[in-house]
């Protein structure tokens with residue numbers, strides 16, 4: 288069943304009774320050629336592109352909960368390609384191009400909105416750093432505009448331009464950056480993967496990885512053993528735990544990241560605004576809620592909920608940047624478990640076990656990476672070679688020292 292404006296209109300008149308299930312609910316088969324562990328954005332996109340780009344069949348995605356119940360449905364929905372380092376730059380640039388065609392590709396309204404992102408800066412040194420970043424973005428073929436203080440004021444007049452702790456000197460505008468409806472992205476990939484014959488198996492937790500003679504042979508799950516020729520581990524915040532089932536210790540720490548949403552308001556914030564000095568970023572959802580977040584909670588954890596000191600820290604930063612936000616009532620907050628690497632960049636690589644592949648280390652920012660990550664993971668699993676845009680996302684960079692330290696904050700998991 289395809290979506291079209293006409294169908295939406297017709298179903299509106301018929302009480303929406305004509306919509307069918309968006310994907311099947313199959314029983315797991317005893318064996319697949321490829322098993323993807325994790326039904327988040329990256330797992331679903333990997334399965335979809337394995338089928339779509341490489342013509343492969345007999346694929347299953349095993350999800351311990353429900354599709355989209357992890358970080359893919361918990362993030363603050365920001366999509367951007369404003370990276371600086373070669374290695375990251377071309378990958379996120381590729382991802383943004385895929386986003387720009389994603390609704391047509393998936394025949395699904397993921398509400399991708401290129402409303403622009405403004406990263407604020409507060410000192411001459413930061414201006415230089417952002418100018419360099421903007422130049423790198425333009426060299427990569429993406430877009431960037433350096434705004435002075437008045438340029439920022441023209442876009443976001445409601446910020447407090449008088450605050451003296453971190454006075455606003457200007458901002459880097461990334462016009463093609465923006466937001467997308469996060470769970471629609473999971474649903475869109477799920478629906479299309481299912482169409483191509485991928486079995487999406489929910490409530491199926493992987494509890495063990497079978498290895499014989501250094502080669503993966505399948506997985507143990509809460510719904511029985513499943514044999515597989517290749518296994519992709521795409522479980523974001525649970526990467527350390529699942530990789531340990533194969534005897535691996537990953538350079539990944541799991542931390543909680545919280546987000547918040549206010550009651551619905553009339554349109555007031557047109558772009559995404561980020562305030563790095565205060566660890567705060569904000570946009571307005573299409574329903575009107577102000578969606579915002581900040582820094583990690585202050586300790587490693589597998590609890591998908593946050594603590595109050597981090598919440599207070601975020602609120603304080605919001606009040607400093609835009610005092611008007613104090614009038615809005617916060618409706619909800621939630622947390623997700625993010626997979627932090629020491630250099631802040633991801634891993635898409637073969638594991639040191641034949642037939643086992645890793646996709647993890649998405650830190651704060653894996654939502655925008657979903658299409659390109661799936662594309663690159665599918666390429667790696669199908670061909671055995673890294674995709675050209677993801678060649679530097681190697682696991683061994685943490686032993687060779689070829690890090691991709693985008694933030695320049697050094698090797699510490701919670702500093703990215």
Ligand SMILES: Cc1cc2nc3c(=O)[nH]c(=O)nc-3n(C[C@H](O)[C@H](O)[C@H](O)COP(=O)(O)OP(=O)(O)OC[C@H]3O[C@@H](n4cnc5c(N)ncnc54)[C@H](O)[C@@H]3O)c2cc1C
Nearest residue numbers: 325327328329351357358359362363365493623653654655
């Ligand atoms: C609050 C918050 C805000 C964020 N904001 C942004 C943002 O604005 N922009 C951005 O680009 N990124 C953002 N991110 C990061 C982004 O959401 C993640 O990097 C990305 O979603 C992770 O990949 P995923 O979608 O595959 O993860 P998930 O959706 O977490 O998928 C992993 C799946 O694996 C499943 N799983 C785990 N263990 C097992 C097992 N043993 N067996 C079977 N299944 C298993 C889980 O249930 C889960 O569904 C944010 C994250 C959070 C938490």
